[in-house]
Amino acid sequence: MNIGFIGSGVMGSALAKAVSHSGKGTILVSDVDSKKAEALAKELGGQTALNQEIAKEADYIFLAVKPQYMAGMLDGIKDVLASRQDRFVIVSMAAGLTIKRIKELAGGDYPVIRIMPNTPASIGQGVVIVSPDQLVTEEEINLAMSMLSPAGKLVRLSEKQLDAGGSISGCxxxxxxxxxxxxxxxxxxxxxxxxxxxxxxxxxxxxxxxxxxxxxxxxxxxxxxxxxxxxxxxxxxxxxxxxxxxxxxxxxxxxxxxxxxxxx
Ligand SMILES: NC(=O)c1ccc[n+]([C@@H]2O[C@H](COP(=O)([O-])OP(=O)(O)OC[C@H]3O[C@@H](n4cnc5c(N)ncnc54)[C@H](OP(=O)(O)O)[C@@H]3O)[C@@H](O)[C@H]2O)c1
Structure with missing residues (x-):
């Protein structure tokens, strides 16, 4: 399985490390700053990739850019996503961007899991709130949760509760x-x-x-x-x-x- 991270900053790298510890798949990482992605890929034994390559090849696509960059980033990969015939799951950690909004920006009614992690996830002591939409199967949710479990405690909440809960644990x-x-x-x-x-x-x-x-x-x-x-x-x-x-x-x-x- 390919697990891609678009954005190798504070949270993308923290969660990529956790997912890498889960041993659930090959980690692909991208970033506008290729040096950042290269350093992370080296640390995790993963591979660097372009955003479009992650959009094409990853079974789970973690979106780890700041909310204000999400529209531009998704605009750059939405044609690739639309051309895929196989199943994939988008995992967004962006504060404030609803599942509905992520789908609009990504250009399709794709299965989306919203998560709200926090920085202690980088040492396995974090909290990750998990809110899947109805298109994500229980099997896919369980797999996402098992890959995130090295980040710390996982708490499943509705999307509305995620925003409130994230104001405690994320901020x-x-x-x-x-x-x-x-x-x-x-x-x-x-x-x-x-x-x-x-x-x-x-x-x-x-x-x-x-x-x-x-x-x-x-x-x-x-x-x-x-x-x-x-x-x-x-x-x-x-x-x-x-x-x-x-x-x-x-x-x-x-x-x-x-x-x-x-x-x-
Ligand atoms: N930090 C937290 O405590 C926290 C907690 C909960 C949730 N989150 C969420 O996590 C997400 C990432 O936040 P962060 O704190 O990790 O931000 P960050 O440190 O700025 O990391 C984002 C990375 O993505 C890169 N990037 C920007 N546009 C890109 C693009 N089009 N393609 C590929 N890479 C791109 C950025 O590069 P540049 O630096 O060059 O722009 C940066 O390296 C946000 O949506 C945020 O809401 C963060």
Missing amino acids: GPAFVDLFVEALADGGVLCGVPRKEAMELAAQMVLGSAALILESGKHPGELKDMVCSPGGTTIEGVRALENGGFRSAVMEAVIASYEKNAKLG
Whole structure:
């Protein structure tokens, strides 16, 4: 089986690595920057190709260019797609572009799976939301999910939920990065060396997230376990609430979701 990636940037390369680890097929990669595609193909033991070659030969065609470049890129391959007699599946990871829009741009009612990955997929710790359209068979969905499984956790949602979910898991790494950086800054201000402050912050976030998932406990309950009466942590919680922390985080998710809706 040929599995093609059009776009070898941040997300295309992260998912191409994961799919390569699944051993499900030969990886073909393209990019306007041929050096980028060559480096990725070399790393994965795959092959470089032109967009049109991927459009012609890949059984699964992953579209990994920025949403604003999707129309131009698909315009360049739609004649090749239209001339194919064999079965193929398009997998789009573009934020905000609906399955309907991808089909319009690709020029045909092809089977399309929309996915929403995130950057931790590059180390197998990601979340990939998967939303297939009705033309994709269960067998094809299962195959796509098994090739993506080395990227991390897979969550199947409806397309409408994908946009909302992606505002948490797709955009969220940037929100968490800000949080970690700010925690470390606070520690530095209080005298912890930068490197150690960053390690403490990142490992704490990793461990806290794992504890939520493994214990199945509500985060509020876990928060209460850290806050002794009259203690130090509850003072920090008060400071966060004063700064509108929870509201700011909710607004971040909503802002990303609303921007998603404008991209389509
Ligand atoms: N980054 C994330 O965290 C994230 C999360 C979820 C979903 N996504 C989605 O993943 C997709 C890719 O995003 P990204 O962050 O990986 O972007 P990126 O790093 O810019 O990668 C896209 C790559 O595609 C290349 N490209 C542009 N037009 C092309 C064309 N016509 N043919 C072949 N290659 C082309 C770009 O080259 P140039 O750099 O020269 O333009 C770039 O190397 C987007 O649709 C985005 O919505 C990203």
